[in-house]
Amino acid sequence: MKLNTRLSSLFIQALSQALSVDMMTVVVRRVIPDYDVYERSGFPSNIPMPRADAARHILKDFYKEGLFFRLVEALIDVHSNGVMGREVPIGLLPRIVAEIQDQGYRYAADKGVFVENAERGKTMGWGTLREGRTYEFALLRLDIAGNSALVRRYPPDLVRGTFGAMKDIATRQVEKRDGRIWCWEGDGGLAAFYFGDKTIQATLCGIEILHELYLFNLLASRMPEPVSVRLAVHAGPCRFTAAPRDTAGETIRKVELLESMYTTPDSLTVSAGVYTDLGGKLSRSFSPVGGASASSLFRYRLSWDRQ
Amino acid sequence: MRVVVFTKKPIAARAKFPRRPRRGPEVEVHPLAYMRRVLPTLEAGLLVYADVSGLSDIERARTIALLAKTDGLLFGLIDPAGKVSDVANLFHAGAVDYIGKEFRRTGLPAKRLERVLAFAGARRPRAQPPQPEQSPSVADGWAGVVPGEERPFAFLLVEVDGADEMKRRYGQENLSHALSTFRAFIERLVAQHDGRIWMWTGFGGLALFPLRAAEAHARWEPSSGSSPVVCGLRIALSRIFFDVEESPLPSRLSFRMALSTGTTIYREKDTGGIVSDSLNSIFHLGQKFAGPDQFLLTEESLDLAPQRLRGSCTPAGSFEGKRILKMAMPCYPGSRREEECPSAD
Numbered sequence: 001m002k003l004n005t006r007l008s009s010l011f012i013q014a015l016s017q018a019l020s021v022d023m024m025t026v027v028v029r030r031v032i033p034d035y036d037v038y039e040r041s042g043f044p045s046n047i048p049m050p051r052a053d054a055a056r057h058i059l060k061d062f063y064k065e066g067l068f069f070r071l072v073e074a075l076i077d078v079h080s081n082g083v084m085g086r087e088v089p090i091g092l093l094p095r096i097v098a099e100i101q102d103q104g105y106r107y108a109a110d111k112g113v114f115v116e117n118a119e120r121g122k123t124m125g126w127g128t129l130r131e132g133r134t135y136e137f138a139l140l141r142l143d144i145a146g147n148s149a150l151v152r153r154y155p156p157d158l159v160r161g162t163f164g165a166m167k168d169i170a171t172r173q174v175e176k177r178d179g180r181i182w183c184w185e186g187d188g189g190l191a192a193f194y195f196g197d198k199t200i201q202a203t204l205c206g207i208e209i210l211h212e213l214y215l216f217n218l219l220a221s222r223m224p225e226p227v228s229v230r231l232a233v234h235a236g237p238c239r240f241t242a243a244p245r246d247t248a249g250e251t252i253r254k255v256e257l258l259e260s261m262y263t264t265p266d267s268l269t270v271s272a273g274v275y276t277d278l279g280g281k282l283s284r285s286f287s288p289v290g291g292a293s294a295s296s297l298f299r300y301r302l303s304w305d306r307q
Numbered sequence: 308m309r310v311v312v313f314t315k316k317p318i319a320a321r322a323k324f325p326r327r328p329r330r331g332p333e334v335e336v337h338p339l340a341y342m343r344r345v346l347p348t349l350e351a352g353l354l355v356y357a358d359v360s361g362l363s364d365i366e367r368a369r370t371i372a373l374l375a376k377t378d379g380l381l382f383g384l385i386d387p388a389g390k391v392s393d394v395a396n397l398f399h400a401g402a403v404d405y406i407g408k409e410f411r412r413t414g415l416p417a418k419r420l421e422r423v424l425a426f427a428g429a430r431r432p433r434a435q436p437p438q439p440e441q442s443p444s445v446a447d448g449w450a451g452v453v454p455g456e457e458r459p460f461a462f463l464l465v466e467v468d469g470a471d472e473m474k475r476r477y478g479q480e481n482l483s484h485a486l487s488t489f490r491a492f493i494e495r496l497v498a499q500h501d502g503r504i505w506m507w508t509g510f511g512g513l514a515l516f517p518l519r520a521a522e523a524h525a526r527w528e529p530s531s532g533s534s535p536v537v538c539g540l541r542i543a544l545s546r547i548f549f550d551v552e553e554s555p556l557p558s559r560l561s562f563r564m565a566l567s568t569g570t571t572i573y574r575e576k577d578t579g580g581i582v583s584d585s586l587n588s589i590f591h592l593g594q595k596f597a598g599p600d601q602f603l604l605t606e607e608s609l610d611l612a613p614q615r616l617r618g619s620c621t622p623a624g625s626f627e628g629k630r631i632l633k634m635a636m637p638c639y640p641g642s643r644r645e646e647e648c649p650s651a652d
Binding site: 153155158200204207208211214215218219222224225279280281282284285302303304305 | 317321335336337338341344345348537540541544545547548550551552557558559613615616619635636637638639640
């Protein structure tokens with residue numbers, strides 16, 4: 001994000017009007033624990049630093065280190081919850097937030113972070129995740145069942161068009177629920193969900209993909225036979241990298257295993273942890289997968305009443 | 308030029324016909340077993356061949372009958388083994404070509420196909436019967452609906468089941484919030500299919516979908532994407548999302564749907580005084596004949612369904628002199644028709 005003059009002056013004004021230099025130090029140490037504005041600026045520590053100068057140095061340092069959003073997020077927290085029982089209102093904060101929003105970001109209150117506004121652009125990390133850090137994700141794995149047989153059986157154009165339509169369906173549903181497609185390899189892919197009730201969002205997304213695929217097979221597909229998918233959802237910690245297709249880890253391995261080993265075509269399998277998060281109304285649509293090795297797994301399948 | 312060939316040996320046939328030939332027709336090959344499903348998806352006027360080699364007499368007759376009853380397509384037969392005894396009969400059934408033993412030697416040469424298409428064109432009646440001129444008010448969807456005028460519509464009735472029980476269980480205030488959420492949910496999905504909620508009475512309402520004059524008895528075309536039948540199916544498929552994400556009620560909401568076609572005078576307000584057989588009929592069908600969690604359609608309204616969806620409907624008897632069909636519904640644990648669903652695997 002670019003730091004324009006208006007945002008810079010708003011920030012400096014907000015900080016210097018609302019906080020003493022000591023209080024500024026308390027707030028910024030929530031982001032960089034050993035931050036010392038005197039040491040960083042070279043200002044003599046025995047002379048009180050003017051508030052505006054301190055605010056300007058803090059802004060410069062945090063912007064340079066790519067931590068500007070973290071700092072504003074800390075200010076929002078201080079503004080909302082105070083510090084050590086003391087209220088600390090920051091008058092210009094709403095204008096700072098509005099200025100950031102104008103630049104294509106929104107504040108996700110449930111996580112307390114700024115994320116990119118999906119209407120203006122999408123990145124793998126929602127514009128807020130930091131490379132190399134570990135976060136809790138809900139992962140949705142999708143695979144087109146029997147894709148090799150389809151490739152052998154039908155002309156390449158037909159197969160390519162169908163798989164492309166499948167990807168469009170998946171992308172539309174994933175992004176509708178604020179998820180991101182992390183990788184797609186022709187016949188399937190991996191999507192991540194980070195915000196809100198992420199396990200519920202990932203699960204509903206999987207269900208909606210199954211429903212949309214049913215309608216696609218019925219109304220739009222040119223394939224002589226219906227296309228099927230296998231879907232699985234698992235949640236857990238995962239290290240975020242800018243190239244998520246290269247990401248490996250226990251959570252990704254587990255969701256791939258659920259999809260490939262325990263999921264039948266046209267169904268969605270969720271792990272036990274995800275199932276417990278679903279709540280009564282949603283979990284009723286799932287049934288145990290069965291079998292000794294899959295006793296803690298649950299499955300959703302689109303089935304139809306008997307005629 | 309594009310030609311579609313159905314054969315029992317698609318792999319061998321594909322080897323014979325390159326996908327993008329420099330000369331000659333572009334031949335798309337499909338397994339014969341899928342012919343019944345593929346035919347309705349093909350565009351009108353396309354030339355289709357069925358390769359009947361390796362078929363028994365019965366299978367061959369069925370294949371010819373299926374091709375003969377498919378509207379809008381031109382069809383021919385490939386019969387390298389010369390099994391068809393009366394070729395003239397084939398042409399009486401509507402075929403435009405028959406390729407016998409020479410197929411092995413010649414395949415499908417472009418010149419032959421040109422001759423076939425010329426022949427098919429010559430066989431068509433030259434003068435089309437004059438079509439009634441459509442008034443713009445009928446052809447333009449909602450833009451052409453004029454208040455006060457009678458015109459054809461598809462009517463989709465949606466009604467929550469067990470109103471009295473719900474009033475007792477949830478109380479008026481909770482219920483009215485839930486029902487307004489439900490109305491917004493239905494309104495959103497109906498609008499996606501070019502429909503509008505016209506009447507709403509707390510527990511349900513009636514959506515209208517303007518029909519073109521010819522459409523009332525015409526086939527639904529997949530490109531339009533605005534079939535009221537698909538709208539009903541989409542509502543049924545979306546109920547899980549409504550229950551989980553939108554409904555404030557602790558339990559799942561059960562509702563029934565009914566669809567019919569007919570005519571009515573359209574008014575935006577004061578709809579209470581409209582006298583219409585079609586309106587009476589759809590309310591009776593939905594409220595008196597449909598059961599909980601059911602989606603019923605009159606036989607005429609099935610014309611508005613895509614071909615592939617028609618197989619999902621089964622006869623459900625007759626009501627007020629009309630044949631009624633029942634659409635298969637997605638199984639939904641906790642629904643009033645749960646016993647009709649296959650047990651979980």
